Amino acid sequence: MPRALALLPLLALASAPALAGPPPKPWRSSAEVIAAAPAADWREPAPENLLVMELPQGRVLIELAPRFAPRHVANIRTLARAAYWDGLAVLRVQDNYVAQWGDPEAEKNPSGAKPLPPGLSKPGIEFAVPFKGLPLQALPDRDGWAPVQGFVDGFPMAADPKRNQAWLSHCYGMVGAGRDMAVDSSNGAELYAMIAPARGLDLNVPLVGRVLQGIELLSSLPRGGAALGFYEKPEQRTPITRVRLAADLPEAERPRVEVLRTDSPSWTALLQARRWREGWFVHSHGHVDLCSVSVPVRERGR
Incomplete structure (x- = not known):
C-alpha cells in the first residue's frame, strides 16, 4: 500500500473536530451539578x-423503552399485569456480564413451566429503529462501536446514520429480553440486566429498558457456578416476590423518582464535569463514552 494512502485514516482522525477545553472556573463536580x-x-x-420488581433484598425499578422495542414492551406490560413473574426467580448471574430472571422450567421442562398469559404476541426482531427523527442528544466524543453515540429519552443509544439505523446499547444497568438461537425467539418473559457493559451484544438482543434504582441488588447476588452463570440448585436462586407496573399500583405505593433530562443544560454540564475532573484526580482525560456516564435518578421532591 502506498505510504500516502496508509496515512489517510490518521489524517482523517487528526482533522476531526476537537472537544472544547476544560470548563471555566469555578469548576463544579458531578455531585454539585446534580x-x-x-x-x-x-x-x-x-x-x-415503570416496572417495579420486588426481591427479598429490596426493590428494583426499571424504566421501559417503548420507543425502541414497542412490541416487547407491550408483552412486558401484559406479563406484569398477569403477575407472571411473581414466584419465579433470578436464575442466572454471570460475573461481569448479566443477571437474568424468568421461569427456571421454561427451557428444560416446558410442560412444568408457568403458563404465559393470553394475548402475548410474538414480537419478532426489535434490535434497531430508524435513526432519522430521533431526539438524540449526541456525544461529540469519539466512539469505536458506532459512528454516532448519545442519549434518547435518557437511554444510551448508538447509531449509523448512513444506514438510518439506531439501537440501544448494552451499558451497565440496561435491561434486555433473552432469546434462544433463533433471532426472533424473545417474547419478554425472560429478562436480564447488565451488571457490566457489553456492547458486543448490541444489535443481537432486544433491549427493553434501564434499571433506574436497585441495580446493586442484582449485581451483588452470588455468581452462578454452572455454565453461563446459571444456578445449579433451586435453593441458590433469588425468588421474585412481585413485579408490577407502577400504573397498576395504588397511588400511595407508586415509586416517586425523577430522572435527569438528557436534553437539559444540567446534563450538558454534567458531561463536562465527567470529562474534566479535578480535586482527587491527577490527570483528566477530557473524554467520556456512552457507558461511562449514567443518567442520574433521585427521589422526587428532593
Whole structure:
C-alpha cells in the first residue's frame, strides 16, 4: 500500500473536530451539578413505563423503552399485569456480564413451566429503529462501536446514520429480553440486566429498558457456578416476590423518582464535569463514552 494512502485514516482522525477545553472556573463536580439542577431539568417516568420488581433484598425499578422495542414492551406490560413473574426467580448471574430472571422450567421442562398469559404476541426482531427523527442528544466524543453515540429519552443509544439505523446499547444497568438461537425467539418473559457493559451484544438482543434504582441488588447476588452463570440448585436462586407496573399500583405505593433530562443544560454540564475532573484526580482525560456516564435518578421532591 502506498505510504500516502496508509496515512489517510490518521489524517482523517487528526482533522476531526476537537472537544472544547476544560470548563471555566469555578469548576463544579458531578455531585454539585446534580445538586444544583433545577426542577425543570428533571422528569418523572410515565407510570405505564415503570416496572417495579420486588426481591427479598429490596426493590428494583426499571424504566421501559417503548420507543425502541414497542412490541416487547407491550408483552412486558401484559406479563406484569398477569403477575407472571411473581414466584419465579433470578436464575442466572454471570460475573461481569448479566443477571437474568424468568421461569427456571421454561427451557428444560416446558410442560412444568408457568403458563404465559393470553394475548402475548410474538414480537419478532426489535434490535434497531430508524435513526432519522430521533431526539438524540449526541456525544461529540469519539466512539469505536458506532459512528454516532448519545442519549434518547435518557437511554444510551448508538447509531449509523448512513444506514438510518439506531439501537440501544448494552451499558451497565440496561435491561434486555433473552432469546434462544433463533433471532426472533424473545417474547419478554425472560429478562436480564447488565451488571457490566457489553456492547458486543448490541444489535443481537432486544433491549427493553434501564434499571433506574436497585441495580446493586442484582449485581451483588452470588455468581452462578454452572455454565453461563446459571444456578445449579433451586435453593441458590433469588425468588421474585412481585413485579408490577407502577400504573397498576395504588397511588400511595407508586415509586416517586425523577430522572435527569438528557436534553437539559444540567446534563450538558454534567458531561463536562465527567470529562474534566479535578480535586482527587491527577490527570483528566477530557473524554467520556456512552457507558461511562449514567443518567442520574433521585427521589422526587428532593
